[in-house]
Amino acid sequence: MTFEELGIESRLLKAITEMGFEKPxxxxxxxxxxxxxxxxxxxxxxxxxxxxxxxxxxxxIQRLDTGNPSTEVLILSPTRELCLQIAKDLKxxxxxxxxxxxxxxxxxxxxxxxKKELKNGAKIIxxxxxxxxxxxxxxxxxxxxxxxxxxxxxxxxxxxGFKDDLDAILEQTPxxxxxxxFSATMPDEVARIAKGYMNNPQEITVGTRNSGAQNxxxxxxxxxxxDRYLALKRIADFNPNIYAIIFCRxxxxxxxxxxxxIRDGYNADALHGDLSQPQRDHVMNRFxxxxxxxxxxxxxxxxxxxxxxxxxxxxxxxxxxxxxxTHRSGRTGRADKTGISIAIVNLREKHKIKKIEAxxxxxxxxxxxxxxxxxxxxxxxxxxxxxxxxxxxxDEINPFIGEVVKQxxxxxxxxxxxxxxxxxxxxxxxxxxxxxxxxxxxxxxxKAIEKKAKNTVHDDSGMARLMxxxxxxxxxxxxxLIGMINDRCRDTKIxxxxxxxxxxxxxxxxxxxxxxxxxxxxxxxxxxxxxIIMQAAKSKRKDKDEARKSYQEHxxxxxxxxxxxxxxxxxxNDRKAEKRxxxxxxxxxx
Ligand code: AMP
Numbered sequence: 001m002t003f004e005e006l007g008i009e010s011r012l013l014k015a016i017t018e019m020g021f022e023k024p025x026x027x028x029x030x031x032x033x034x035x036x037x038x039x040x041x042x043x044x045x046x047x048x049x050x051x052x053x054x055x056x057x058x059x060x061i062q063r064l065d066t067g068n069p070s071t072e073v074l075i076l077s078p079t080r081e082l083c084l085q086i087a088k089d090l091k092x093x094x095x096x097x098x099x100x101x102x103x104x105x106x107x108x109x110x111x112x113x114x115k116k117e118l119k120n121g122a123k124i125i126x127x128x129x130x131x132x133x134x135x136x137x138x139x140x141x142x143x144x145x146x147x148x149x150x151x152x153x154x155x156x157x158x159x160x161g162f163k164d165d166l167d168a169i170l171e172q173t174p175x176x177x178x179x180x181x182f183s184a185t186m187p188d189e190v191a192r193i194a195k196g197y198m199n200n201p202q203e204i205t206v207g208t209r210n211s212g213a214q215n216x217x218x219x220x221x222x223x224x225x226x227d228r229y230l231a232l233k234r235i236a237d238f239n240p241n242i243y244a245i246i247f248c249r250x251x252x253x254x255x256x257x258x259x260x261x262i263r264d265g266y267n268a269d270a271l272h273g274d275l276s277q278p279q280r281d282h283v284m285n286r287f288x289x290x291x292x293x294x295x296x297x298x299x300x301x302x303x304x305x306x307x308x309x310x311x312x313x314x315x316x317x318x319x320x321x322x323x324x325x326t327h328r329s330g331r332t333g334r335a336d337k338t339g340i341s342i343a344i345v346n347l348r349e350k351h352k353i354k355k356i357e358a359x360x361x362x363x364x365x366x367x368x369x370x371x372x373x374x375x376x377x378x379x380x381x382x383x384x385x386x387x388x389x390x391x392x393x394x395d396e397i398n399p400f401i402g403e404v405v406k407q408x409x410x411x412x413x414x415x416x417x418x419x420x421x422x423x424x425x426x427x428x429x430x431x432x433x434x435x436x437x438x439x440x441x442x443x444x445x446x447k448a449i450e451k452k453a454k455n456t457v458h459d460d461s462g463m464a465r466l467m468x469x470x471x472x473x474x475x476x477x478x479x480x481l482i483g484m485i486n487d488r489c490r491d492t493k494i495x496x497x498x499x500x501x502x503x504x505x506x507x508x509x510x511x512x513x514x515x516x517x518x519x520x521x522x523x524x525x526x527x528x529x530x531x532i533i534m535q536a537a538k539s540k541r542k543d544k545d546e547a548r549k550s551y552q553e554h555x556x557x558x559x560x561x562x563x564x565x566x567x568x569x570x571x572x573n574d575r576k577a578e579k580r581x582x583x584x585x586x587x588x589x590x
Contacts, residue, residue, distance in 0.1 A: 011096040025051035035059035041201035047330040066099040070145035078156040080106040129165035216333035220343040224524030244312035258296040268294035315343040372432030452535035464512035465537040469547040488521035505547035530554040
């Protein structure tokens with residue numbers, strides 16, 4: 001089918017052809033004939049990036065009565081970025097349609113300027129719910145003649161708490177309007193909205209409900225929690241042309257990971273709610289034009305960032321609510337391209353993969369973390385590929401070439417290649433020479449956890465005593481310990497009893513039913529670089545001895561930080577460099 005066969009009129013055809021739309025995407029093939037032919041409500045279940053803006057945008061424009069100035073279409077979207085993107089798309093589609101004014105109304109910009117724009121006439125308003133609700137209250141906007149309301153990314157809007165705004169806005173629109181709702185997922189809340197606001201909506205599903213995009217591969221790497229960052233670096237190094245969003249759970253984690261990546265020489269930056277709007281715009285623009293290869297972001301901040309050619313989506317941590325995974329992974333594999341969604345998980349989080357598989361109805365592949373040598377090999381051939389494909393400025397280089405050839409005459413071709421490649425390659429070899437294997441040996445790890453949980457004793461009230469190798473010496477407080485447990489066992493509320501802190505270790509009484517969960521949750525974790533031991537309490541003497549041993553072992557290796565698993569050589573070189581710096585500073589002072 002062509003757009004013309006689907007019923008798109010010539011003025012719109014001309015514009016979308018100029019935009020490079022050759023044939024309709026599946027969602028357009030299904031939605032366009034319905035919305036162009038009849039007055040109907042519609043629920044469209046489609047991922048972002050499937051072409052749904054044109055699926056609702058083209059009929060919305062084609063059905064306008066441009067003979068009068070009243071607003072006829074209201075499109076609601078969850079974020080400012082998405083709102084601007086939709087408005088931009090609609091302006092392009094309607095390039096050859098006279099009197100089709102599209103106005104974007106969103107928070108974080110001058111309300112007076114937007115008021116003026118509305119006054120000049122808006123056939124189509126694209127808005128975020130909070131701002132348009134505000135404008136309705138101030139009577140800046142008249143929605144009484146609206147014929148079509150589009151709720152785009154309805155699940156996101158509800159997730160972001162816009163339910164009350166939506167109610168208030170829709171109340172201002174006539175009952176005769178048509179409502180077109182688009183959503184990537186169909187949680188109960190969205191189903192309720194569809195039922196409450198719409199009359200017999202036609203339902204169109206592209207792909208399966210709540211499914212991941214079709215052309216996305218879902219993979220996971222199993223690592224110890226402490227190795228998460230190193231695993232991320234391996235993934236980045238193994239994919240030299242990576243263009244990815246890395247999702248973290250919190251703003252702090254987002255900033256930490258981005259800072260570490262930048263410090264380690266990667267082309268990365270952070271996007272989270274602690275940044276001001278201009279700072280966020282700046283980072284997003286750099287990412288959009290590929291000046292940044294990796295964007296470390298929270299879910300909220302990344303909403304509305306429209307990038308269609310990502311190579312990877314990386315779940316540095318899986319989201320608390322698994323539905324969010326669909327949104328994350330749906331950011332790659334857009335517009336008929338293929339993409340990879342990666343999750344870095346530890347043993348305890350593995351069960352989440354199963355839940356997600358059931359939701360998206362697709363299997364994850366478990367991939368081994370590449371070894372140091374595999375990374376080097378990949379980088380090596382990538383360099384050779386770059387040599388083959390680099391643009392050579394013959395005019396600028398030719399004047400020097402004669403002299404250089406003479407100078408290198410004594411080398412044969414192979415030696416020459418070796419040397420040129422080594423200039424960049426040595427850095428990787430050096431780093432990865434003694435790189436540890438980050439793959440978790442699942443059976444062995446499970447055994448180790450079982451051993452730690454062995455002999456957990458429950459008292460009469462069902463509480464069990466655990467020992468953790470953190471104490472006064474670590475300035476640990478009961479509140480902090482409770483926080484650490486809650487943070488790691490987020491899906492359950494665990495009763496915690498007496499906390500008895502000694503110099504090097506602490507006894508914590510916990511609900512016996514969850515003792516094993518807690519032990520597993522702390523397995524492989526570190527505290528300020530020191531491996532945490534969390535296990536069933538034994539005797540005071542044994543526990544103290546064990547805690548002291550771990551403390552002393554760690555002290556020997558102190559001075560290593562986030563980068564702590566850097567290969568020995570690197571650390572030695574770092575220390576040498578620091579010493580050189582110190583010496584030269586001393587010299588200068590003298
Ligand atoms: P959307 O889901 O509307 O954000 O669209 C995702 C991307 O696909 C956007 O960059 C659109 O410009 C592009 N797109 C939409 N429809 C088509 C089409 N029929 N042919 C080519 N590209 C399209």
